[in-house]
Amino acid sequence: MTKSLQLLVATSLILALGCGGKNTVSTISGATIPITGETNQDSGTSESTVTGPGDADVNVGGTTETGKVPEGTTVTPGEIVAFFPAGSGFIGATFATDTEVRVNGRRSGVFLSKVDGTLLQNLIVPVGPCVFTVSGATIQGGPRGASLGPVGTVAIRGQVFADGSSSIPLKITGVVPGNGETTLGATITLTMHPSANGKTVELRVVHANGIVQKVATVAGGTAVISEINSEGFIEDASTLELTVR
């Protein structure tokens, strides 16, 4: 290798050095997807003894309502329970077909509407830990057809307290990142029962490139999970878990 050639190439390297490091962004930011859910939950008192799967009568605010008791769960007369009426929507997702929600890993007999993800039947959950699980949820409505999902598993974990209130969010609003979208600013706000104040909310998303975990504390009946995508873009989410502990 001659010195002149070495100098020539070295000079080329230097010129290129001065041009390195430029960045361009291909996707317009803000391709987020609105998320809206409201559970309309209430507390009630059981009027019948049922070991699920089955229907139990519950007194909710002086009115007798009939709801589904999840498989393997027993309620007895006078027992305080949480009552999730038909029409409740947890995260406003859509499904390929009406999809059954599982409670604590067991069948509930309650289905979510494929159209808007709302409960098609009333659901009764006794005091104690509760985990709602559903498969194949898609959150739609972003610009340019952006969506999140279908997500293999969506889980909402919480607790039904002794008074029949729960730490399951009363309302979820905000925007979530679509698959692979530039979504800085994606934030969801959870409205919680005052009994959940001081508890920690954790959003955990397992996706094609890893796992994102965001935490927030419930204060004044509200928890805000912000900048969901600040550590990387969520792509092809397989699990989405919201845990209140």
Next chain:
Amino acid sequence: MMTTKTTLLAATALLVAGAQAQDRVELASDGRDRSIGLTFGGLGASFGGRSLSSKYLKFDIQPVKQFKLWFGSQSLDAKGKEDPATGNRSTFDARATEFGMRYEFQSRGGAPFGVSYIAHRSGDGTFEQTDGSSALYFGPKTDTFEVDHEGWSGSYSRIKAGSRSASVFGVGYAGKQPLKAKGWSFLYEGKLLFERPSGTVVNPDGSTRAMARLGLEYGSPEWGSISLSAYVFPGGIPYTGTPLSGFTSFFLYEPGGVADDLRTKTSATLDLRVSLKASF
């Protein structure tokens, strides 16, 4: 983009290096055909309130004159800026392994022609935010094929990181200039990397990154060497082709936080390396 001052500094260094270029010494040159070696060292940097440190250990064996194998492991610990409210710093930790082999084709009376394959396998990277949030990134895989001749090298790397990937083409020159003092040498290296990522949001059409290395080495063919080098990354750190290849491949995920600006602003690291060898 790098500053004019930094560009001129790198330019001057490379011009001097280019003018004084000598053949790169890669294999044992003490007249014996076989050797084993152990290299260990650390690498560190601090910039903009962030810090980065890495430790590595590498074993190599040269069973015949033309062939060399090596296996190494490396860890990385990066810390972000201090949170003014809590005093805590976000962190990123990962481990990576490296496996490589190189074969030299001898030419009659000429310099050898080397062919190498290098595999980097990164473990999952963990990013912890100061507010308790975290992210885990699946470890990328990088495979690099390289040819070299008389100090010049050309490389092709394929990186697979989750749903994302990149092809990186590299061209560079590395050399070693003996100094007057016995056993001392001046090390230099310049490399350009043309990156073609797939699935990324930033730089979807590719970009160019560069690396320059200047260093001092003391050693002998009998026992090995000790070296101190400065690596400069004008305009940002490349995805691969650097001593941090097991970790820089995580940039394909376009993380924020602790990694902010590392892809876009000039940075530099110091590398201290001790290589011990025994020939037989």
